[in-house]
Amino acid sequence: MFRKLLKYDMKEVGMVMLPLYAAMLVLAAAAGLSMRFSIMKGTRDFVASTVPGVVTLILMLVYGALILGMAVMTLVMTTRNFRDNLLGSRGYLMNTLPVTTQSQVLSKSLNGLIWIALGGAASAVSGTIALLFIMRKQDWAEFFQTMNEMFGDRMSPWMMLLQLVILFVLGALQIVTKIFVSISVGNLWRSKRGLGAVLMFVGLTVLQTLIGNRLTHLTPDASISYSLMGNGISMVFGLNGGEAGLFTARQMGFAAGQDIVYIVLFLIGTIWVLRNKMDLQ
């Protein structure tokens, strides 16, 4: 039953997201080709008021807006998938299926995670497509040389990627489950349920920040914790100890551990509220 639930959840979100991914890939290729054309024409400064330059600029702007829109839509669609199917009018169907509340909540959570991961993958693939059009062989060689000078033998780029993926996955799941528990608790209000959900989300975020600060006082290893963006930025820009490098096992343990604890708590909270306090209006 869980697989069937996930199948329908993915279909629902996919109807909106897949065309967006396709548009991103097409635009990335078009922007890359346009920039390549500008470069071949000798207009490396593509902001210059030449026609190819302006077209390239517009394509790049639209592509950037599309990536931003895709990120926002991923969050909107996974949130709507949860709210509309379990607490909206469709809840009259979904909550009367012969499946457990756990299956429902886990299916929605996994669905959110999958679409966040697919969004990340689509962004990476489209960016690579654009670069393949823009960069020549010697540009790639220069790029890899620079990367090598930056990281040297201090760290493996694959290890860094693995750490980033782990933190990204856990961070994304933590945000998705926090949204779900906030909506569920907000639904307990007789009216203004949306406001209730927002207040719950803000309250949880403040609480997490306080806990994070407390942990940082206890051990500096906790200082990279609980912020997905913070983790990625500090790693890529070398803010981890002043230079680019891998997180230590203890740092990873603190960051991942906190996320896992929050995910479990948010899931338990959501399931408990839906099972014991369900109030479908």
Added chain:
Amino acid sequence: MEELKKEMDTIQQPAFECRKLTMRYGKTLALDAVDLTLMPGRIVGLLGPNGSGKTTMIKLANGLLQPTSGEILIAGSAPGPESKSLVAYLPDRDFLPPYMNVTQLLEFYSDFFADFDRERAEKLLDSLGFEPKQKLKAMSKGTKEKIQLVLTMSRRAKIYLLDEPIAGVDPAARDFIIRTIIGNYAEDALVVISTHLIADIETVLDEVVFLKKGHIVLHKQSDEVIAENGKDIDHVFREVFAC
């Protein structure tokens, strides 16, 4: 012998049971310590004016609300995955995913309900002339209601809970709805029809339950009500619920 005993137990077990069932919405008391037992193989009218607690009782039976106190049992179990596999529920509103077309809805019901009779549903939908690829969001309110009813009644369920199935529809659609209900329910099943439009359905009811402000004021066989009062159920209803 063992199987026969099991079957006899099932037959004698109430399909629907409320024990001191109470539901409060804030300060409003929607159901007040209601006791009610309904047996399988009956068509029961859950009758009462708006706000009498009919929808609340049906939602509680489906696990869409949690009682303040007391309990509700479906074939002996509290609402949960097991009871939901026995109950075919028609809510009083649009509840199907609007992005699905008729074929996708049939697949959805086949996927989740083991008792769904797809062939029967297809026959009923064919007779109504539905386009299999037409999406629900492109259909009129009346058409959507017919599809909802066909999907619900195409399950070979043990209990049908139909909340206001004939409210807000034209007389022709009303006839179709009643025909579909009567022509498709399994005879050993319990059918509960909640409504305040008595005249249209009273001839098909075996039992009636009058619900007033969260209390059951009458629960009898339809024949008994008619014989005792010398008038049809619609007139008795009007007397009981006179403003």
